[in-house]
Amino acid sequence: MRSNESARGKEDRPLLLQLEQRLNKLIEMIYPEERTRPGYARLAKEIRETTGGTISATYLWELATGKKRNLTLEQLDTLAQFFGVPPEYFLNDEVSERVNAQLMLATALRDIKIRSLALRAEGLSPASLDALLTMVDEARKLQNLSATNHPSLPAADSHD
Template identity: 90%
Template sequence: MPSTGSARGEDDRPLLLQLEQRLTKLIDTLYPDERTRPGYARLAKEIRETTGGTISATYLWELATGKKRNITLEQLDILAQFFGVPPEYFLNDEVSERVNAQLTLATALRDTKIRSLALRADGLSPASLDALLTMVDEARKLQNLSAVSHPNPPAAGSHD
């Protein structure tokens, strides 16, 4: 029987849990080094300086820890603007998955060796790129790393 919404528990409110998780992911992605990650006071100041919008340090902490549940559209827009994501990122699974894939790529490209590998591969034929992907997949297997799915792999001979 579907819930009527009267006495809902946290498990019945996945959107609120997702907001907490997605905000934390954005903070972790923007500031990957925990030692240099700003506290909520400094983060609130950076948000104000970057966007002109105001969200208090306490409110940010409450959102990130799930203590606060009543975010306004204005506050959602300020967070989206600061983190460079569409506001729908916080509310829509499909948008969130797409943005998270982009964040994963951006995070990987911070590594100079990965960036160098990608830049050196530019201009190679599709067959050469396929061979490189196969080599990387095999290296991942040798190191017992999980497989990486290749989204929409190009057909042999196509030019992406």
């Protein structure tokens, strides 16, 4: 019976799979440049220095790769505090989607040109904003970039 349980693996326990996916997503969003992304040892040190909580580099690696999943509430709280997300982020789909949308926006706004475009659009009429959104969508198509239809973002043709 035990081997049958382990054979089923992650598919039968989606919460466990989501933990590693959500942790990796946070790491990628906080450190978008893969070349400068910290290793697990440096990340563990930053977590300790920022929160006072301790999670070893090995344990972080094990969590991020799905090798370990037995996270204590204290460790969950430490990770949430470090990444600036509510602890529910790791456990609740709705909270995770909302936080991911906020992180995507924050990441995009790091770019001065995107920030400038957003600030310059302030005060434009809804029709003008729709026209700009359509232009951005067309520019993305021309550059073979994926659509930006995120569940929390309205489509370019929607009217608020």
